Amino acid sequence: MLDVSPVRAFSDNYLWLIRSPLDPRGTAVVDPGDARAVEEALAREGLSLKAILVTHHHPDHVGGVAELAAHHGAKVFGPARERMPCAATPLDDGAALNLDDLGLEFHVMAVPGHTLGHIAYYGHGDLFCGDTLFSAGCGRLFEGTPSQMLGSLDRLAALPDAVRVFCAHEYTLGNLRFAATVEPGNVAVLEALEATRALRARDAITLPSTLGRERRINPFLRCRESSVRAAAEAHAGAPLPEAAEVFAVVRAWKDGFR
Numbered sequence: 001m002l003d004v005s006p007v008r009a010f011s012d013n014y015l016w017l018i019r020s021p022l023d024p025r026g027t028a029v030v031d032p033g034d035a036r037a038v039e040e041a042l043a044r045e046g047l048s049l050k051a052i053l054v055t056h057h058h059p060d061h062v063g064g065v066a067e068l069a070a071h072h073g074a075k076v077f078g079p080a081r082e083r084m085p086c087a088a089t090p091l092d093d094g095a096a097l098n099l100d101d102l103g104l105e106f107h108v109m110a111v112p113g114h115t116l117g118h119i120a121y122y123g124h125g126d127l128f129c130g131d132t133l134f135s136a137g138c139g140r141l142f143e144g145t146p147s148q149m150l151g152s153l154d155r156l157a158a159l160p161d162a163v164r165v166f167c168a169h170e171y172t173l174g175n176l177r178f179a180a181t182v183e184p185g186n187v188a189v190l191e192a193l194e195a196t197r198a199l200r201a202r203d204a205i206t207l208p209s210t211l212g213r214e215r216r217i218n219p220f221l222r223c224r225e226s227s228v229r230a231a232a233e234a235h236a237g238a239p240l241p242e243a244a245e246v247f248a249v250v251r252a253w254k255d256g257f258r
């Protein structure tokens with residue numbers, strides 16, 4: 001299992017530091033939106049930044065990329081279909097990212113929806129999914145369609161139960177409050193909500209999750225469950241025969257949920 005630790009940035013972002021299993025100081029970072037926060041963590045831990053992995057183009061994910069790349073000479077990798085803030089090796093669906101000097105290897109998955117070029121990195125039993133999949137939630141549809149996002153989430157959900165899910169934001173508590181509204185009879189959601197309230201009360205991180213857990217608590221991975229479909233149909237006041245229609249209603253419902 002990889003040694004992965006969060007760097008907090010902005011109000012609720014996590015920038016993930018991945019330690020090399022080979023090189024005791026070698027490190028990769030995922031989505032460094034804030035260079036200063038990463039620099040502080042590297043200095044505190046005595047780490048050397050070798051690689052920068054980007055999931056999508058939003059400023060809170062790429063804001064520190066150019067500065068960190070220039071300062072450390074780190075290699076930058078990012079989505080082939082999006083504009084990066086500096087020179088980057090473009091990665092598209094199915095690409096194998098081999099960071100030989102770090103002993104790290106990731107499989108790249110295209111997961112359009114939040115943005116059209118969004119990619120996820122899967123390797124060593126860990127998933128770095130940016131703003132596509134959150135614990136008990138998913139990213140807003142800024143660029144893609146509901147069926148694109150559902151297709152992306154379906155691909156992630158097909159990974160094994162034990163896969164650890166490293167999302168880019170601490171949104172779990174709000175997401176679970178919504179999940180409990182959609183599925184008030186889902187005991188796994190209610191238990192997760194209680195546990196998450198306790199964690200957040202002491203400002204503790206709720207991540208990583210696992211895909212097995214997400215399949216039990218995440219309404220956006222549960223659009224084919226009769227409970228989620230029934231709740232979406234009641235909310236929409238109309239029958240929703242297709243999973244993508246259920247997803248679209250639940251996503252729009254969440255957008256307006258407070």
Ligand SMILES: [Zn+2]
Nearest residue numbers: 056058114131
């Ligand atoms: Zn984003």
